[in-house]
Amino acid sequence: MSVAEGSVDAPPVSPPGKSREPRVWKFVGTSLWGLxxxxxxFVGQIAVVAWFLWRGGGSLxxxxxxxxxxxxxxxxxxxxxxxxxxxxxxxxxxRWSRISFADYLALRWPSWRMLVAGMASLGLLMVxxxxxxxxAGRESSPGFMVDVLKTARADGAxxxxxxxxxxxxxxxxxxxxxxxxxxxxxxxxxxxxGAILLSSAVWTAMHLQYNWFFLAQVFSIGLLFGYLRYRxxxxxxxxxxxxxxxxxxxxxxxxxANNS
Numbered sequence: 001m002s003v004a005e006g007s008v009d010a011p012p013v014s015p016p017g018k019s020r021e022p023r024v025w026k027f028v029g030t031s032l033w034g035l036x037x038x039x040x041x042f043v044g045q046i047a048v049v050a051w052f053l054w055r056g057g058g059s060l061x062x063x064x065x066x067x068x069x070x071x072x073x074x075x076x077x078x079x080x081x082x083x084x085x086x087x088x089x090x091x092x093x094x095r096w097s098r099i100s101f102a103d104y105l106a107l108r109w110p111s112w113r114m115l116v117a118g119m120a121s122l123g124l125l126m127v128x129x130x131x132x133x134x135x136a137g138r139e140s141s142p143g144f145m146v147d148v149l150k151t152a153r154a155d156g157a158x159x160x161x162x163x164x165x166x167x168x169x170x171x172x173x174x175x176x177x178x179x180x181x182x183x184x185x186x187x188x189x190x191x192x193x194g195a196i197l198l199s200s201a202v203w204t205a206m207h208l209q210y211n212w213f214f215l216a217q218v219f220s221i222g223l224l225f226g227y228l229r230y231r232x233x234x235x236x237x238x239x240x241x242x243x244x245x246x247x248x249x250x251x252x253x254x255x256x257a258n259n260s
Contacts, residue, residue, distance in 0.1 A: 022098040030184025033093045034202070037086055037176055044085025048078040070144060072152020076164035083168045086176060093180070105179035106229070110237035118228050118241050125224055126248065129217050138213050145253045165250055170242035177203040177222070178229040178238045186230070196226030221245065 025033060049068050068074055094104045102108070110118070133139070152161040177199045185195035200222030207218050225238040 024099065024104070024187050025093070025097055025184040027185060027188035027190065030181060030188070034176070034181055037089045037093070037180065040089035041082040041086040041172060041176070045078040045082040048074060048081050070147050070151065071155075072148045072150070072161050073155045073157040075148055076152060076157060076160040079164040079172075080168045083172045086172050090175060090180060104183060105175055106183065106233050106235045107179075108234050108236065110232045110234040114228070114232040114234070114237060115240070118232070118237055119244070121224060121228070122221075122241050122245060125221065126245070129220070133213075136213065144209065146256055149250070149253050162247070162250060166243045166247045170239045170246060173203060173206065174225070174235055174239045174242050178225055179235040182226060182229055192230045196223060196230060200226050
């Protein structure tokens with residue numbers, strides 16, 4: 001795998017004692033590392049489910065898997081464990097680029113103006129999504145999320161679920177999608193527009209537990225986050241907005257759970 005792409009000539013040999021020049025992974029490198037990052041996140045998450053399955057001594061059948069993957073405490077721990085796994089993989093990928101971790105992922109604090117603009121635009125989009133949802137006769141929250149929240153509350157793990165969905169998940173997903181993938185793809189032939197579209201599509205594919213209606217909402221939010229990442233040059237901005245969005249969705253699901 002090579003950081004540079006599109007070159008048919010062998011890279012020049014660095015003079016003795018001189019380190020290789022820092023370079024961003026381009027389209028191929030970013031795509032291949034993206035698969036590694038997703039794999040690391042998946043391994044970290046599935047390890048939790050596997051541990052609970054082994055501890056329970058249950059058989060590996062469909063009913064058991066459904067029960068495990070709809071349990072709020074297990075889901076929360078699974079999401080949380082995906083964070084250190086992907087951070088480690090990101091560290092390896094970015095270390096090879098010889099660019100600092102914070103610079104590569106644009107981990108800089110956004111201006112207050114961009115933060116306010118981001119909050120306002122996300123709020124407007126959430127209102128539009130709610131209006132469309134009601135007009136289409138759709139539920140405001142995915143049905144399985146109500147069950148996840150109920151089981152987490154029954155196990156006394158509601159706080160864990162809030163941390164997983166509103167802190168761990170936003171960091172994990174934004175570092176991958178709007179941090180690593182956008183950075184590399186935006187500096188390739190895709191340019192920022194193509195990087196926003198493709199990273200939003202990848203992020204949407206990470207939420208296949210939803211039906212097509214909610215996937216459309218996820219994609220629209222991804223487009224907004226991608227645009228804000230481009231305008232602000234700050235991944236922390238999208239992490240914050242992602243956390244706010246998930247917190248609002250969790251509170252909405254909590255109200256639905258109490259009324260059901």
